[in-house]
Amino acid sequence: MQTLKQHSSKRKILDAAVKLIRTKGYAATSVDDLCEETGLTKGSFFHHFKGKEDLGIAAAEHWTAITAPLFKGAPYQNLETPLARVLGYVDFRKSIAQGTLPEFTCLAGTMVQEVHTSHPAIAQAGGAAITGHAATLVADIQAAMEESGRTFPCTAQSLALHTQAVLQGAFILAKATGGPDAAADSISHLRRYIELLFDQTEE
C-alpha cells in the first residue's frame, strides 16, 4: 500500500524463482509459472526483468543475499577456535541436509550445471555465488591452519572449494538415491577428512 509494494513485487518474483528453479530447474520454470506463483502478470515480470535470462542472473544474486545472512548468523560462528567454526560449518550444513530435498538443494549449483552452456551469463553468476560462499570459509580455514602449526598439502582456498564440491555432490547424491541419507553420509566423510587433515580426531 505504499513504497514497499514496488519492491516487494520484484522480491516476490525472485523468491518464487528461487523456489521453483530449485525444485524444477531453470528451463522447466517458465515465466508463466513465476507469474502464477506470485499472482502477478507478464507485464509486471517484464517490467522488472529484461528477460528470463536476466531473471536467472538476478536469482543467483538473490540466492547469495538469502544465504549469506543465514550462515553469518548461524550459531557455529560463535565457536571459539577457527577449526571449531570450520567443523561447525560442516555440521550446520549437514543438519540442513536433513530436510526434504527441495529445501536443502543449492540454487547456484543447480543452475550452473544446467545452463552452463546455453546461458553462460547465468552460469557465471551462479559460479560467483558458489565461489563467493567458499570465500567466506577461507579466513577460518587459514587461521586454523596457522594455529595448528603443521604444514598442509593444500591451500585454504583449495580446501574451501572442496567443501563446496562435496556439498554439491551430496545434493546430486540425494537426488540420485531418492533421500538425504547418502548426502548426510558424504558430508560426514568431509568432516572426517578435515579432522584427519588437522590431526584432531576427538569430537
Place this chain on the structure above:
Amino acid sequence: MQTLKQHSSKRKILDAAVKLIRTKGYAATSVDDLCEETGLTKGSFFHHFKGKEDLGIAAAEHWTAITAPLFKGAPYQNLETPLARVLGYVDFRKSIAQGTLPEFTCLAGTMVQEVHTSHPAIAQAGGAAITGHAATLVADIQAAMEESGRTFPCTAQSLALHTQAVLQGAFILAKATGGPDAAADSISHLRRYIELLFDQTEE
C-alpha cells in the same frame, strides 16, 4: 548397408543424446536437435523412442553401457592391491578431468540434477547409473579395508558413494569456475582422504 544399419540409427541417436545433453542439458536438447545432429528425421526418432522422456531413460542406460567398459578395461585394474586399485581409480578420474568441460562431465549427474522433479523416471535411471557405478568400487574398497586390519568409521558402500559425490561436485565446480583446475584439486582432496583413512601417506 546391411543388418547393421537398423541398429546403428538408434545408437546414433543415443550417442548424439549423450553428447548434446552432456553439453546443453536435457531440457535444452530438443528432439529436432537430435535429428539434425544425427541426420535423421522425427519419424525415425519416434520410431525408436516412445517420446523424449523415453530417450532420456535410454540415454542413462546407454551411458553406463559406454562408461562401464571404459573403467573395466582401464590400466589401474591391473594393480596388485585393492587399495592401489581404489587410488588408481581416483587418479584415473582425475586424469580424465583434464580435458575440456563437456568431455568429462557425467551425463547421469547432469540429468539427475535437472529432471529430478519434472521427470522422475529419468532421474531414477540416472540415479541407478551413479549408484551402479559406485557399486563397482565396493569390492575393492571392502577388500582394502579387510587387508588393512584396521577398523573403519564407515562402510565400503558409503565411501564408494562418497567418491561419486566428490566427482559430481567436482564437475559442478569445474563449470562454476570455468575450468578443470578446481575439479582436479577436489579430486586430489578425495585421494588424500582415502590415503588418510587407510593410513598410507606414501605415494
Place this chain on the structure above:
DNA sequence: GACTAAAAACATACCGATTGGTATGTTTCG
C-alpha cells in the same frame, strides 16, 4: 534361388500447445 508379403526403418508434413517476448493500455504514487 526367385517371388512375395509383412514388418521394421525411415521420411515428410503437419498439429496443438506452450514458450519467451511485445505492444498497448490502465492504475498508482510521489
Place this chain on the structure above:
DNA sequence: CGAAACATACCAATCGGTATGTTTTTAGTC
C-alpha cells in the same frame, strides 16, 4: 502532471508429438 508499476491481449517461434506416407529388411513359400 509524469513516471514507475502493473494488467491485458496478443504474437511469432518453437516445442514435443502424430498421421501418413515411402523405402528397406526380413521371412516364408514354392
